[in-house]
Amino acid sequence: MTALDISLPGARAKASRGAARRRAGRIAVYALMIGASVLWVVPLLFALYVSFRPYSETSQYGYVSLPHHLTLSNYVNAWTQSDLVHFFVNSVEITAPAVILTLFLASMAAFVICRANIKINIALLLMFTAGNLLPQQVIITPLYRLYLLIPLPGFISSSGLLYDSIAGLIVINVAFQTGFCVFVLSNYMRTIPEEMYEAALVDGASLWSRYWRLTLPLCRPALAALATLLTTWIYNDFFWAITLMVTGSKRPITSALANLQGQFVSNQNLIAAAAVMAAIPTLVVYILLQKQFIAGLTLGATKG
Amino acid sequence: MLAVPVLADLAFIWGPALTSVALSFFQWSGVGGVQLRACRPSTFIPDNGCFFGVQNYHQAATVYPPFWPAVEHNVIWLLVFTVIATPLGMLFAVIIDSGIRGGRIYQTALFLPVMLSLALIGIVWEFIYSPNYGLINTIIGHNTNANLIDWLGNPKLNLWAVLAEASWRQAGYVMVLYLAGLKAVDPSLREAATIDGANAWQGFWRVVFPVMKPINIIVLVVTVIESLRAFDLVYITNGGTNGLQLLSSLITSNIVGEVSRIGFGSSLGVVLLVISLVPISVFLYQTFGRGQAR
Numbered sequence: 069m070t071a072l073d074i075s076l077p078g079a080r081a082k083a084s085r086g087a088a089r090r091r092a093g094r095i096a097v098y099a100l101m102i103g104a105s106v107l108w109v110v111p112l113l114f115a116l117y118v119s120f121r122p123y124s125e126t127s128q129y130g131y132v133s134l135p136h137h138l139t140l141s142n143y144v145n146a147w148t149q150s151d152l153v154h155f156f157v158n159s160v161e162i163t164a165p166a167v168i169l170t171l172f173l174a175s176m177a178a179f180v181i182c183r184a185n186i187k188i189n190i191a192l193l194l195m196f197t198a199g200n201l202l203p204q205q206v207i208i209t210p211l212y213r214l215y216l217l218i219p220l221p222g223f224i225s226s227s228g229l230l231y232d233s234i235a236g237l238i239v240i241n242v243a244f245q246t247g248f249c250v251f252v253l254s255n256y257m258r259t260i261p262e263e264m265y266e267a268a269l270v271d272g273a274s275l276w277s278r279y280w281r282l283t284l285p286l287c288r289p290a291l292a293a294l295a296t297l298l299t300t301w302i303y304n305d306f307f308w309a310i311t312l313m314v315t316g317s318k319r320p321i322t323s324a325l326a327n328l329q330g331q332f333v334s335n336q337n338l339i340a341a342a343a344v345m346a347a348i349p350t351l352v353v354y355i356l357l358q359k360q361f362i363a364g365l366t367l368g369a370t371k372g
Numbered sequence: 373m374l375a376v377p378v379l380a381d382l383a384f385i386w387g388p389a390l391t392s393v394a395l396s397f398f399q400w401s402g403v404g405g406v407q408l409r410a411c412r413p414s415t416f417i418p419d420n421g422c423f424f425g426v427q428n429y430h431q432a433a434t435v436y437p438p439f440w441p442a443v444e445h446n447v448i449w450l451l452v453f454t455v456i457a458t459p460l461g462m463l464f465a466v467i468i469d470s471g472i473r474g475g476r477i478y479q480t481a482l483f484l485p486v487m488l489s490l491a492l493i494g495i496v497w498e499f500i501y502s503p504n505y506g507l508i509n510t511i512i513g514h515n516t517n518a519n520l521i522d523w524l525g526n527p528k529l530n531l532w533a534v535l536a537e538a539s540w541r542q543a544g545y546v547m548v549l550y551l552a553g554l555k556a557v558d559p560s561l562r563e564a565a566t567i568d569g570a571n572a573w574q575g576f577w578r579v580v581f582p583v584m585k586p587i588n589i590i591v592l593v594v595t596v597i598e599s600l601r602a603f604d605l606v607y608i609t610n611g612g613t614n615g616l617q618l619l620s621s622l623i624t625s626n627i628v629g630e631v632s633r634i635g636f637g638s639s640l641g642v643v644l645l646v647i648s649l650v651p652i653s654v655f656l657y658q659t660f661g662r663g664q665a666r
Contacts, residue, residue: 097467101474104464105481108540112484114507115496131499132510177377192378194656199385201593201652203601205620206645209637210391211384212627213402243384246377279373304489306604311628322489326608329495336499343495347488354487358480361487365545366552 119143119340126337142341149338150328152321152345159303159320159349161234166241167298171291173242174249179279182254183265193254200247204307211240215312232314240312241302249294252367256290257283290367296357297364300350321346389645396639399424402632428639439640442617445531449538449618450599457539458595461546466576468547469554483548485541490604497537498524498609527615534605534616542598546591553587554580589658596651600644619644 118131120138146152177196181189215231225233260283268278284291309323316327325339325346332338353361399411404421411422432439464482468475485493500507501523508523509515523533557580565575581588603620606612612621619640626637 097472101464101467101472101478105478108481108484108544110507111496111500111540112488115499118499126505130505130510130515131502132505132507173377173380176373180374190660192374194660195378195386196381197659198652198656199381199389201597201648201655202385202389203597203620203644203648205601205603205623206392206641206648207385207388208623209627209634209641210388210395213634214384214388214391239380240384243380246381247385250377275373300487304491306489306491306607307624310607311624314628322491325491325495329608336502336505339495340499343492347492350487350489354484358483362483362548362552365548 115340116344118337119344121337123335123337142337143345146328146332146338146342146345150324150331150342151317152342154317155319155321155324158234158318158324159322162237162241162320163299163302166238166245166302167295169238169242170245170249170298171295174246174294175253175284175287175291176279177246177250178253178257179283181250182257183278193251196247196250198247200244200251204244208307208311212311227315231312232318234318236312237305237308237320240308241305244308245298245301249298252294252364253287253290256287256367260286289363293360293364293367296353296360300353300361303349392638392641392645394638395635396428396642397424397426398422398635398638399427400633400635402627402634424635428636429643431636432639432643436636438613438617438622442619442622445616445618446599446602448531449535449602450596452535452539453542453595453599457542458546458591460539461543462550462591464543464547465550465554469551479547479551483544486544486548488541490538490541491608493537493541494534494605494608497533501533524609525614530609530615534609537605538602542595545594545598549587549591549594550584553584556587557583586658589655593651593655597648600648 114131117135118126119142120140121131121135122137122139122141125136126133177192181192212231215236216229218230219228220230220233220235222228224235227233230236230239264282265278268282273282303320304322305320306323306326309319310326313319313323316324319327325343328342329339332342395406398406398421399419400406400421406421407423409422411419411424411427464478468479472478488496499505503509503520503522503525504515504517506515506523509521512521513519514521521529524530561579561583562575565579570578601620602618603612603624606616606618606621607624610616612618612625623637623640623644626633626640
């Protein structure tokens with residue numbers, strides 16, 4: 069904001085009117101931002117508050133009341149009664165391999181697409197990008213049937229199928245997120261100067277080492293940003309887990325919350341505690357890696 | 373190196389998308405095979421695994437009660453995102469980008485919901501909307517059994533209540549996209565506009581906004597796609613029924629619900645596919661069409 073310095077005598081009255089208006093405008097802007105920020109955090113703080121209050125108290129006075137006791141017992145009960153640790157393990161078993169696989173496959177595809185100059189590459193890039201933009205529900209019906217058709221050995225999936233297995237959820241998360249990552253990474257790789265590859269060729273570097281030893285290290289910022297983004301997205305996934313997984317105990321934490329809601333329908337305070345715990349990993353990302361997350365979101369947007 | 377990702381994309385994304393189109397012309401419960409023969413005219417037991425022509429679409433549009441409400445709700449969703457969430461996100465971004473004091477704090481607060489899963493957001497907001505104990509009803513004094521407002525249960529209200537949750541998250545998302553866009557705008561452009569006598573309002577709409585065209589397109593695409601994808605919030609609230617039907621939830625209930633109607637579910641999927649191809653084409657044209665012309 070720049071303050072204009074007007075000193076002409078005739079303009080003074082006008083200027084002071086303008087200054088008053090600017091001040092009013094500034095107050096309005098601060099009021100809006102403070103109001104909005106409060107509005108944005110209140111739902112979360114409110115759930116946090118409920119999670120610390122005993123059920124007996126809120127059922128008597130309602131959620132909006134001063135606390136008589138604050139307790140951790142909702143957390144203890146949610147943790148022990150619903151086997152939360154088990155759901156967290158499921159989430160890790162799905163998210164970690166899916167993120168690594170996605171980045172590995174997407175970076176290979178992006179590397180080939182933007183280095184080998186073939187006309188077909190633009191078509192491949194179109195395919196990947198468009199595929200990621202499809203609403204998941206467009207493909208779920210045939211995908212669900214497909215998952216029921218693909219057998220898996222019993223030691224990978226107790227259902228004997230891709231359906232209702234951890235492996236199945238990894239596969240669909242990888243397939244679905246690869247498109248976005250190919251798009252972002254190929255844009256990023258295009259900024260690597262061609263001369264570096266020419267030099268590597270002169271040194272006799274193979275295709276693989278040009279990918280693994282030259283390209284990937286240079287893409288580290290983009291990979292870090294995407295890893296943050298993917299971890300959050302896959303951890304937060306709800307749709308694939310509730311449609312492609314029928315056994316409640318195999319589900320990751322995000323979709324298990326829906327079941328817990330049914331299980332503890334009479335004790336909402338417990339659900340608040342479980343929800344807060346389920347949010348912790350994303351809140352850790354939010355606190356430590358917010359920059360990376362935003363970079364990932366906007367990499368696809370600004371270089372597109 | 374290219375084969376695995378391409379095959380995975382074809383097998384699990386495009387394969388099902390195209391199969392969806394094919395299956396939408398069949399009547400199939402998912403039990404038994406599918407044959408290329410015309411369905412027998414309706415008797416007591418519906419024919420199964422047979423070619424049904426456009427009957428699935430016809431039924432959806434005429435005799436399937438939740439179809440038109442779902443379309444209407446999807447359209448309302450899109451309108452609310454376009455008219456409220458997106459402009460709000462843009463306003464936040466412009467204000468923070470103008471260098472307001474404490475900008476980081478506001479950004480951090482407004483961005484928080486974007487990190488959380490929609491399922492979690494649905495649960496968290498139930499404490500706000502809860503009829504007897506919730507924040508809103510207690511504050512406005514509608515928490516006695518005589519005058520309860522059932523925000524999430526009343527089919528006339530619940531769509532708007534859920535849209536408040538959705539917009540709460542979407543505005544933060546749009547804000548982050550626009551913040552990146554605004555940072556990329558050449559500051560000398562703004563200076564030139566100010567020197568030419570443009571006020572802040574004119575400077576933004578006539579100079580900055582047009583320069584951000586790539587971001588505007590992305591935000592437009594994100595807005596449309598997110599309103600078509602909307603699912604988690606309505607599912608966690610009531611399974612996508614009773615005032616919260618969306619195309620996405622109808623599709624899901626046709627496969628994981630009590631009745632499995634694969635052909636019919638596919639036809640709803642195709643409706644969603646055709647609609648979503650519009651924003652997808654816009655995005656692809658913007659990103660790749662431009663690149664090729666250069």
